[in-house]
Amino acid sequence: MPVLAPLLTVRRLSLAFALPQGGRASVLDGLSLDIAPQEALALVGESGSGKSVFALALLRLLDRHAEITDGEIRIEGEDLLHASDKRMQDLRGKTLAIIFQNPASSLNPIRRIGRQIADVLLAHGERSADAARRRAVQMLARVGIQDAARRANAYPFELSGGMKQRVMIALALAASPRLLIADEATTGLDVTTQAMVMDLIHEQARANNMATLLITHDLALAAERCDRIAVIHAGQLVESAPAARLLTAARHPYTRALLTATPHAGSTLANLRAIPGQAPDTAAADLPACRYYARCDRRTELCKSLPPMQTASSNGAHVVACHHPL
Amino acid sequence: MTVLFQARGLRKAFGNGEHRRYAVDGVDITVAEGEALALAGESGSGKSTIGLIMARLLDHDEGEILFDGQEIGKCSARRAAQQPWRAQIQMVFQDAGGAFDPRLSISDSVALPLRRLSHSRGNALTHAVEDALDRAGLAGHLFRRKPHELSGGQLARAGIARAIALRPRLLILDEPTAALDVSVQAGILHLLNELRRDLNMAMVFVSHDLNVLRVLCSRVMVMEHGNIVEEGPVGRVFASPAHPFTTRLLAALPKWPRSEGLPHQLPGSALIIHSQ
Amino acid sequence: MKYGSSALLLALFLALAIAGPAVAPYNPLAYALADRLQPPSLHHWFGTDALGRDVFSRTLAAARTDLPAAAAAVILSSLIGVSVGAACGYLGGAIDRWVGRVVDVMMAFPLFVVAVALVAALGNSLTNVVLATAVINLPFYIRLVRAEIAARRQLGYVMAARLAGCGHGYIIGRVLIPNIAPIIAVQISLNLGWAVLNTSGLSFIGLGVRPPTPEWGALVSDGAQYLLTGQWWVALGPSLVLVLAVFAFTLIGDTAHDLFSPRSAR
Incomplete structure (x- = not known):
C-alpha cells in the first residue's frame, strides 16, 4: 500500500475544562491520531469519553471553558491551533466540515434549506447568488433528495429526520471539504434510515475523494463503515487498528471488554458481559496513568504510575497503549 | 402455557379531522405467564403506544384487553390507579431519570407503589424497598440519594427496582436500555433476565434495537405502521424473516464480522509485536 | 449584594408594619392645628399635613393597612389561582377551554379598571379592595400554573x-404542585409588589379606606392637593415609601427567581 502523507495529524493533544466550582477536568490526555486522505476512520467511545470534544477541538469550536494544554493539530500540514480566526473560518467548510447528531437543531429553522446551502457557497467564494442557488439545488439532488428544486424551498420543519440529516450532509459537502466529521450523525435515527445516511456519506466520500471521521459509540457501525477504528476511554486513546482486526484481535483490555458488552447478531445473553465500574472522574487529582486502571482485570502497580506503553504491529497499523496487552 | 395477557383488535388513533391517524391499527397480542416477548419496530410504528395501552396508562379506541381472564380494557386509564390489577401490571420507562420525582429520594420513590398498592408501612415497607433495590443491584449507599445524584445506569436499576417492588406478573419495558452505554447495558440485560426467571414475571420489551431483543426474548412481534407484520420465535424470525419489512430491518443492522477470517483485512498487516 | 439588599428591605418593611406604632414619634391620628403644613424637620421628618398630623407617623401606620391588605389579596388569588390552574392543566378538556376563555376575556380589559368597577359594584370598603385586587391577579396564577402543570x-x-x-388528587397535590412550588413562590413575591400598588392605587382615587385611616395611596392623594401651593413634602414621604415597598417586593421576586431557576443560578 502506498504511504500517503496524512491529511490530518494530531499529536499528543491534551485538553482541559475549567470547572465552574473550580479545578480542572482533563478531558483529553495525549491523544495522537492520523487520518490519511480518503480514509474512513472511526473514533469509538462511550458517553463522556471525550470523543465529541475531540471533534470540536479539530474545528476549534470549543467554548471558553476549554483549554488545549498541549499538542498540535495539523491539516494538510497547516498548524490549526495557531491559525488566525479568519483563517479558521475559511478552513471550516472548505477543508473540515462536521455533521452533528441532532440535525433539527443544527439547521436554521427560519431559513429555507436551499438558501442555507447557498449561504455556505457564498461564504466560500461563490460570487453570484443565482449560481449559488442553482448549485444548492444540485447538492440537494446529489444527497438523494427527490424533486430538489421544489424541496429547496422547504423549511427544516417540513422534513423528516432522515431528510434533515441529508440536508446537513449537503450543507457539509457544499464547499467540498477534505475531511468530513460525522459526530454521532445517525444516533437516534431508525436503523433503516441510519443505513441510508451512512451509504450516502460513503458514496459522497468516494465521489469527492474525501476522508471521513466517524465519531460514534457503536462499534458495529464503526466496523461496518470504516477502514480503521480508534478506541477512546476517558480521554485516552487505548487502541487503533484496521476495523476487522480490532473486532477479532483486539489487544487492549478495554476494547475486549467493550466487544463482549456489545450485542450483535451472534450474541447470546451468556456471552454478553458488562464492564465493571465506571470511567474515572477526569477532574480527580489522583487519576491513574492508565485511566482504565480501576476497571481493568490485568492491572498492576505499573499501570497506576507509568503512562501506558505504546506497542505497534510491524506495519504500524495496529497500535495499543497498554502495559499488559492481550 | 398459561395465557396471562390478551388483547384483541386494538386500535388507537391520534389527531383530529384529516390529521387523524391510527398509531395502532388492529393488533392482537397474547403474552404467556413468565414469557419474554419482544415488540420491535421503528419510530412511529406504534410500538410505544401499545406499551402504554398494555400498561393501562393510555386509553385505546377499540378492542378488548384481558388480564388473567378478566376484562380490564373497559375501565378507562384515568381510573386504572384504583383497580386491583394495578399492582400486577407495571412498567419501566426509557428515560429513567425523568421517571423519578426530582424532590424524592430513590427509596421514597420506590416506596410509593408499595405504600399505595400493597399498603405496607414501617419496617415491612423499609424491608420491601431495600429488597427491591438490592435485587436490582443498586448499592446501599445510593438508596437515600436524589435522582440527579445517580448515573444513567444506576437510575435504570432504580427504575427496575420500583417496577418489581410489587412483584407484578406483567412488566412492560419501553426501550429500557436505549439511553445507556453498552458497557452498562449488558449488566441491565442480565438483571432483567434473572428477575424474569426468579420472579416468574412476563416481560414485554418494546425496542428498536434488534440485537438487544435477540438476546433477551424468546418471541418477537415486528411492527410497522401500527400493524404487526410478523410474529414468531426470535431465532426463526431473525434467521429467516418472512415479511419484507423484517428483512429490510435486519439487513439495515450493521454487520458484525465473524471471528473466523478477516473480511476487510489490509494487505501486509500481519501482526508482529514489537517489544520495546 | 442583591440577595442581601432584598432581605434587608423585606426585614425593614416587616419591622415597620409590626413595630410601627411603637416607634412612631406621634399619634398618626392626632390633630395639631398649630403645627399645620410644617416642612420636614428634625421633629417632623416628613413634615406635617393640613391638619398638623405627622406625615412620618402616618406613613408608618399605613404599612399596617397596606401590607396585610396586599398579603391577603395575594394569598387569596394564589390559593384560588393555583387550584383552578392545576385542575385545568391536569384535566384539560372542556373545563380548561372555558376557564381559558374567561381568563382571556379578563385580560382583555385594563385590570385596574376592572378592579375599580368591582369595588364600585361590591361596595366601597377595604375588604372589597382586597377582593378586587385578588380577582385581577387571578388570571396570572391560572395561566402560569396551568401551563406548568400541562x-x-x-x-x-x-x-x-x-x-x-x-389518584389524581394525590398527583396534583403531592407530585405536581410541590414540583412547581418554586415557580409559584416567585410569582407570589413579584405579585406582592403589584398588590401593594393596586391597593394604594384604588385608595388614591378614593376607594377602600376612609379617612382618617392612614394608607399610602390616600396619603399621596391627600398630599397631591398641596403640590401646587408649594407644600411638596406632604406627598413626597409616602410616595417614596410606596416606591420603596414595591421595589423591595420586586427585588425579592427577582431574587427568588434567581435562586430557584437552575439556569441563571450559576
Whole structure:
C-alpha cells in the first residue's frame, strides 16, 4: 500500500475544562491520531469519553471553558491551533466540515434549506447568488433528495429526520471539504434510515475523494463503515487498528471488554458481559496513568504510575497503549 | 402455557379531522405467564403506544384487553390507579431519570407503589424497598440519594427496582436500555433476565434495537405502521424473516464480522509485536 | 449584594408594619392645628399635613393597612389561582377551554379598571379592595400554573405515580404542585409588589379606606392637593415609601427567581 502523507495529524493533544466550582477536568490526555486522505476512520467511545470534544477541538469550536494544554493539530500540514480566526473560518467548510447528531437543531429553522446551502457557497467564494442557488439545488439532488428544486424551498420543519440529516450532509459537502466529521450523525435515527445516511456519506466520500471521521459509540457501525477504528476511554486513546482486526484481535483490555458488552447478531445473553465500574472522574487529582486502571482485570502497580506503553504491529497499523496487552 | 395477557383488535388513533391517524391499527397480542416477548419496530410504528395501552396508562379506541381472564380494557386509564390489577401490571420507562420525582429520594420513590398498592408501612415497607433495590443491584449507599445524584445506569436499576417492588406478573419495558452505554447495558440485560426467571414475571420489551431483543426474548412481534407484520420465535424470525419489512430491518443492522477470517483485512498487516 | 439588599428591605418593611406604632414619634391620628403644613424637620421628618398630623407617623401606620391588605389579596388569588390552574392543566378538556376563555376575556380589559368597577359594584370598603385586587391577579396564577402543570402531566414521574396507584388528587397535590412550588413562590413575591400598588392605587382615587385611616395611596392623594401651593413634602414621604415597598417586593421576586431557576443560578 502506498504511504500517503496524512491529511490530518494530531499529536499528543491534551485538553482541559475549567470547572465552574473550580479545578480542572482533563478531558483529553495525549491523544495522537492520523487520518490519511480518503480514509474512513472511526473514533469509538462511550458517553463522556471525550470523543465529541475531540471533534470540536479539530474545528476549534470549543467554548471558553476549554483549554488545549498541549499538542498540535495539523491539516494538510497547516498548524490549526495557531491559525488566525479568519483563517479558521475559511478552513471550516472548505477543508473540515462536521455533521452533528441532532440535525433539527443544527439547521436554521427560519431559513429555507436551499438558501442555507447557498449561504455556505457564498461564504466560500461563490460570487453570484443565482449560481449559488442553482448549485444548492444540485447538492440537494446529489444527497438523494427527490424533486430538489421544489424541496429547496422547504423549511427544516417540513422534513423528516432522515431528510434533515441529508440536508446537513449537503450543507457539509457544499464547499467540498477534505475531511468530513460525522459526530454521532445517525444516533437516534431508525436503523433503516441510519443505513441510508451512512451509504450516502460513503458514496459522497468516494465521489469527492474525501476522508471521513466517524465519531460514534457503536462499534458495529464503526466496523461496518470504516477502514480503521480508534478506541477512546476517558480521554485516552487505548487502541487503533484496521476495523476487522480490532473486532477479532483486539489487544487492549478495554476494547475486549467493550466487544463482549456489545450485542450483535451472534450474541447470546451468556456471552454478553458488562464492564465493571465506571470511567474515572477526569477532574480527580489522583487519576491513574492508565485511566482504565480501576476497571481493568490485568492491572498492576505499573499501570497506576507509568503512562501506558505504546506497542505497534510491524506495519504500524495496529497500535495499543497498554502495559499488559492481550 | 398459561395465557396471562390478551388483547384483541386494538386500535388507537391520534389527531383530529384529516390529521387523524391510527398509531395502532388492529393488533392482537397474547403474552404467556413468565414469557419474554419482544415488540420491535421503528419510530412511529406504534410500538410505544401499545406499551402504554398494555400498561393501562393510555386509553385505546377499540378492542378488548384481558388480564388473567378478566376484562380490564373497559375501565378507562384515568381510573386504572384504583383497580386491583394495578399492582400486577407495571412498567419501566426509557428515560429513567425523568421517571423519578426530582424532590424524592430513590427509596421514597420506590416506596410509593408499595405504600399505595400493597399498603405496607414501617419496617415491612423499609424491608420491601431495600429488597427491591438490592435485587436490582443498586448499592446501599445510593438508596437515600436524589435522582440527579445517580448515573444513567444506576437510575435504570432504580427504575427496575420500583417496577418489581410489587412483584407484578406483567412488566412492560419501553426501550429500557436505549439511553445507556453498552458497557452498562449488558449488566441491565442480565438483571432483567434473572428477575424474569426468579420472579416468574412476563416481560414485554418494546425496542428498536434488534440485537438487544435477540438476546433477551424468546418471541418477537415486528411492527410497522401500527400493524404487526410478523410474529414468531426470535431465532426463526431473525434467521429467516418472512415479511419484507423484517428483512429490510435486519439487513439495515450493521454487520458484525465473524471471528473466523478477516473480511476487510489490509494487505501486509500481519501482526508482529514489537517489544520495546 | 442583591440577595442581601432584598432581605434587608423585606426585614425593614416587616419591622415597620409590626413595630410601627411603637416607634412612631406621634399619634398618626392626632390633630395639631398649630403645627399645620410644617416642612420636614428634625421633629417632623416628613413634615406635617393640613391638619398638623405627622406625615412620618402616618406613613408608618399605613404599612399596617397596606401590607396585610396586599398579603391577603395575594394569598387569596394564589390559593384560588393555583387550584383552578392545576385542575385545568391536569384535566384539560372542556373545563380548561372555558376557564381559558374567561381568563382571556379578563385580560382583555385594563385590570385596574376592572378592579375599580368591582369595588364600585361590591361596595366601597377595604375588604372589597382586597377582593378586587385578588380577582385581577387571578388570571396570572391560572395561566402560569396551568401551563406548568400541562407541561408536566405526561412526564415519566407522573406516569410512575399513576402506576403506583396514586389518584389524581394525590398527583396534583403531592407530585405536581410541590414540583412547581418554586415557580409559584416567585410569582407570589413579584405579585406582592403589584398588590401593594393596586391597593394604594384604588385608595388614591378614593376607594377602600376612609379617612382618617392612614394608607399610602390616600396619603399621596391627600398630599397631591398641596403640590401646587408649594407644600411638596406632604406627598413626597409616602410616595417614596410606596416606591420603596414595591421595589423591595420586586427585588425579592427577582431574587427568588434567581435562586430557584437552575439556569441563571450559576
